Amino acid sequence: MATIVVMGALDTKGAEIAFVKEQIQQRGHRALVVDVGVLGEPLFEAEVKRADVASAGGAELARLVAENDRGRAVTAMSEGAREIALRLLERGEIDGIIGMGGGAGTSVGTAAMRALPLGIPKVMVSTLASSDVRGFVGVKDIMMVPAIVDISGLNRIARGVFTRAAAAVVAMVEAQVPEADDKPTIVASMFGNTTQCVEAARAIVEKQGYEVLIFHAVGVGGQTMESLIEAGHARGVLDVTLTEWADELVGGVLSAGPTRLEAAARTGTPAVIAPGCVDMVNFWGPETIPEHLRNRNIYQHNANTYLVRTNIEENVEMGRIIADKLNLSVGPVAVYLPLRGVSVLASPGNPYHWPEADAALFDSLKSNLRGDIPVHEIDTTINHPEFAGAMAHGLLEMLPASSGA
16 A cells, blocks of 8 residues: 555635545545644644645744735644655655645645655646646646536536546556666667767667767656756766757747756766757747747757747857856866858758857867867768767766666
8 A cells, every 4th residue: 555645725625625635535544634724724634734745844823924924824734744745754654745726836836745765756736737837846846637617516517527637646656667677777869850969879879888868858757857867867978969059048948048068067977968949949939939049040859849049249258158157067078169150050051050159169168178078070961970989889888887886
């Protein structure tokens, strides 16, 4: 029998939480309820009471009630929910977690879920699940389930949503994940425009006994990769695709934030770096492109994505930024520059081929880089087998001779 935490406010969502609790128990598992409400009296008594959650968040429940400050209460209960989840994890009392709520409930529930390790089933039934949930999910494996209707009563739609959500978390808890070979892990960044390079490099590295985890460089992909490096889960880094830095600098929609490239540098994880896809800034529809960028070279990548070509000035600044990040390195790192194009689009004969912009990037990076960090200039496009092989073998040289070492 597994223990599944059911988290929500027992004053405003008490009947709904009781329903989900019963669904879990009917399937043979223990439902441990955590009450995060602060408004009225709870419908029933939870295993973890709201006062304990508030206290875990460094607040007093009575004061939160008296202050009647919703923002302060949500912040305190989010901190408390996070701490309670970690305590339950330490005691071995959480095999999965399900929460439900609107804006406040989603904020509190997902705060607890983000504190838990990858692999623990996490299901959030939310009225916000069909919108941008990046802020709630972060870099964790949280399943967001649209509530369809407001979480206010057990109507015909709500019962179906809650039943299936409870069944989902139960099924995930019961699932037996096949054991994988205990191979050391390499992490890599990839975009459609660098796929050939990464796949070729991956094949070389995997032949040497490593497992390669590839992250799509769409903002959250880079953030997730950085978090795994920081947590010590990567033996080496094949960072081929830095397009997220173009978005961070110019204002695109796929930024991974200002700390991208820092995890490997600060942890000393061996890394090879290439400025893949820094020629492009990503936007959704054309209406999302800022006015001052609409006279640029714009390329429609697909029905939902439009790209803006970075200019010379931006490439100079990106070169400096990349160098500054790599200069933080306390372990082995090397830079690889594809002199004939940093993406498919930037290769000769394609819409973003602009040798002067690429040269501005390369010159700025080299002039700002620490003298002891090697730079390999290869007279190919980024997707040429020679370039992929150089990066792969360069990383392998930094790693132990045997993958089992």
